[in-house]
Each structure stands twice: as C-alpha cells, then as structure tokens.
Amino acid sequence: MEQRLVDEDLARVMEPVATANGLSNRYYTDRQCFEAEKERVFFDNWAAIGFAKDVPENGDAMPLTFLGQPLVVIRGRDGKLRVFQNICRHRGMILVREPGRIRGAIRCPYHSWCYDLDGALKATPHVGGPGHNTHAAIDRDALGLIEVRSHVWRDVVFVNISGDAPPFEEAHEKMLARWREFDRPLLHSGADSSFKLEVATNWKLAVENYCESYHLPWVHPGLNSYSRLEDHYHIEEPGAFSGQGTLVYRQLRGDENETFADAPGLGEKWDTAAEYIALYPNVLFGVHRDHSFAIILEPRDNASTVEHVEIYYHDESSTGPERAALRAKNTAQWRVVFEEDIFVVEGMQEGRNAVHFDGGRFSPAMDSPTHMFHHWIATQLAR
Amino acid sequence: MPLPGPAQPLDRLNGAVIAAHEAGDGMRLAGLYGEAADRFAEDGDIASACFFYTQAYIFALEQGAPEAERYAAVLRRHGRL
Numbered sequence A: 001m002e003q004r005l006v007d008e009d010l011a012r013v014m015e016p017v018a019t020a021n022g023l024s025n026r027y028y029t030d031r032q033c034f035e036a037e038k039e040r041v042f043f044d045n046w047a048a049i050g051f052a053k054d055v056p057e058n059g060d061a062m063p064l065t066f067l068g069q070p071l072v073v074i075r076g077r078d079g080k081l082r083v084f085q086n087i088c089r090h091r092g093m094i095l096v097r098e099p100g101r102i103r104g105a106i107r108c109p110y111h112s113w114c115y116d117l118d119g120a121l122k123a124t125p126h127v128g129g130p131g132h133n134t135h136a137a138i139d140r141d142a143l144g145l146i147e148v149r150s151h152v153w154r155d156v157v158f159v160n161i162s163g164d165a166p167p168f169e170e171a172h173e174k175m176l177a178r179w180r181e182f183d184r185p186l187l188h189s190g191a192d193s194s195f196k197l198e199v200a201t202n203w204k205l206a207v208e209n210y211c212e213s214y215h216l217p218w219v220h221p222g223l224n225s226y227s228r229l230e231d232h233y234h235i236e237e238p239g240a241f242s243g244q245g246t247l248v249y250r251q252l253r254g255d256e257n258e259t260f261a262d263a264p265g266l267g268e269k270w271d272t273a274a275e276y277i278a279l280y281p282n283v284l285f286g287v288h289r290d291h292s293f294a295i296i297l298e299p300r301d302n303a304s305t306v307e308h309v310e311i312y313y314h315d316e317s318s319t320g321p322e323r324a325a326l327r328a329k330n331t332a333q334w335r336v337v338f339e340e341d342i343f344v345v346e347g348m349q350e351g352r353n354a355v356h357f358d359g360g361r362f363s364p365a366m367d368s369p370t371h372m373f374h375h376w377i378a379t380q381l382a383r
Numbered sequence B: 001m002p003l004p005g006p007a008q009p010l011d012r013l014n015g016a017v018i019a020a021h022e023a024g025d026g027m028r029l030a031g032l033y034g035e036a037a038d039r040f041a042e043d044g045d046i047a048s049a050c051f052f053y054t055q056a057y058i059f060a061l062e063q064g065a066p067e068a069e070r071y072a073a074v075l076r077r078h079g080r081l
C-alpha cells in the first residue's frame, strides 16, 4: 500500500508540466525517501563532492564525508586527482583525518599499514609476527585503497559511487558542448572568493529555486533593476540539466571603472549573455564573460544543506592584488543574491510539513526548468 | 604486545620515543627506532633489530625520508619484507 502511494506520487510528477504536481512532502521530510535518494540520485549518478583547487599540490589530501561516505581526495605524484574510500583495508579504520600534505605514504593510525598516494598498499608492518612484514595470506597487490570513480570538470570533483553511471563525458556530453567556449583553466584567488551558507532546507529546493527566473523581480529586486524577466530564457536538457540564461549581463565595475578581463575567444553572444545551470544532481554553475562560479549543494539531512560557493576568474590579471577590491565587491554582490534566496528555500521546506500539500503546481510558462528537475528526480526514484 | 629483546637500550630511548610520539614527530621516531635497531643488530639480536627496523622503516616511509630505503634493505636481507 505504502509502495503504491509513492509510485502514484512520482507518476504525477512525471506528467507534462501543465498538469504535473511537484514532488510530495515525503521527498523533503521522510528519512526513507532520503535514503532512497542517496542511493539512486547521488550514488548512481555523478555527484559533486568538492573542489580540485583544495588539493593544489601533488601529495595534497582532503578527507570529507559525503552523505555519510568517508572519502579522501588525493593529488598523486603524477598530478592526477583520485578519490578513495577513506578507510584502511585491514580493519576499516579511517585513514586521513585532516587535510594536508602527504610527504611519503599514508600511514593508518591503527596498525600502520601504509599506502602510496595512488592507493597501492606499500607496507604491512608485523603482519607476519613481530618484525616480519609479509604473510602469505596478505596479498598487497589486492589490498590497495578502494578507489571511487571520479572526474573533474570546471574545478568540481564529481564521483560516481556505484560505479555504474556512464562515463562523465558521455553522461554530460550536452553540458560539455554547451560551454565548450569556457573550457580553460579557472583561476581562484583564495578566501576572498569562497564562502558557504548553511541553510535549513532540503537540497532539492535550492536546485528548484536556482533553475527559474520567475522569482527574480520579487526576491532579487536589485538584480531585476537591470535584468528584467523578459531578458531571461530557459535552459533545458532533459535528464541532465536545466536553468536560466540572461541576455543583459553587465560587467561589474570598480571605483575607477575597472572590470575583470574576459575569457579569450568567446563568441559575441557572451558580450551580454550569462547562464545559470543546475547540473543534476547537486551543482549550480554560473558563467559570464569575466567570471564563473560553482555552488556545490551538500545535503546533510532532509532539512539541512550546506551551499559551498566558489568564484573563479578567467584571466590572471583578475586574481592579482590590483583586483582585490573588485573581487571583494563581486563576492559581496553574489553573497547578497544567494542570501536573498535563503528565506524562500527555508520557507518552502517549512511548508512541506503541511499535511494537505500536494506537491504544488508549476507555471507552464515560467517553471519548466524546475519541473524538468523534478521529472529527473522522479525518474531516478522510480527506476 | 610486549616488546621483544632486552630492555636496556630501549629504556634509554623510551622517554625520547614517547615524547616524539606525543609530538607526532615522525622523522624523529624513524631516527630513534633506527638507532635502537642498529644497537640490537650490533648485539646480534636479529629478532629485536628487525622489530625496530620495521618501526623505523614505517615512520621513514610515511615521511618520505630517504632512510626508508636503508631500513627496507636490512629487512629484506633478513627476509622480513
């Protein structure tokens, strides 16, 4: 009975936008739904867990917990970034506790089995008895760290924990093609371009809100003074991403009228266009001629999400000290915009305690990118 | 696990080892264990020497210290690695 109800709910979400309901309350409040989502939405797809800039040098390691999974991101001696389960193959001890540089090997703090940066098991001290460091039963070659499939795009580290998703380039072929012009190194200047927001909401509401421009005149009146609703267009790629674009992007100017330098070689469209895309499941990307950003949504629980915001520039002249003031202004401006959204995503979460709510409706004209996201979630959950 | 071998050279190093453990000073630990191992080796106590060479090797390996190779070589010579 319970199972059928869930299926009927999802079937309503998958109707055309004009007749569809949104996902019902349980997908925002119920523990079992959260667990199902963890497996089918996050582990089975390419989920974003962190930023490559946070492991800049060979040997850098960054432990993190994503949806309960202990992971460690390591840049190897070959410069390649890898993600491993952050556990020892001996008794499953957590290996790396603090971010930092690994000089030689990763030594498990329990019985000191040692692993190389590429995950290979290098040493098993006393495993054959005191002073005997081998044992016939312990095949080192078979006991390296367990690697998780990973891929870096636009500095975001994605993982496919199940190992079953198509390769990233295939799964997100359309996304990669859409922004190919921006395919160049993203430059990050550090703390002045980085912040996080802890929000009492379900991560999906942050995606839903990001996808649509409908709320701009009401929630971001400042943005809207130069960016009118009719200057926005929908971006929709079923099964992969959705969002919005603007045709009237204006560069930020400093006190001396200075601007950030453009990414070289951009087409004319980008003189005034900017695009804001939610790449399913949990990254919100933005691109402009002179800067980009990425927001990773870290679901802590049904009603708790951390938004990790990182702003990037496209030219070295933008990340030096002479642009520090303009960068501060840009970061502050984005912070205002993202903070303006907090009361709505928290308010919608609170609203999902209302027992008679039916998931709501969508404006066929304005909400189709949001519905596209719902449709994708429903498709993942109904598989 | 009880430490093997005579306690005497260990006693002298004991305090230093504990302090280095507490300070998380892997380089110093590798050096101290290596020293202990060398002394046992000089006394012909191979079992104890290999225990301490193992300790020294692991800390040197963790630190990426070149001495790791020397300790590994001794252990290998005794069929311990």
Ligand code: FES
Pocket: A088, A089, A090, A091, A092, A093, A108, A109, A110, A111, A112, A113
């Ligand atoms: S659990 Fe890691 S060495 Fe024993």
Ligand SMILES: [Fe+2]
Pocket: A209, A210, A215, A219, A220, A337, A341
């Ligand atoms: Fe918004």
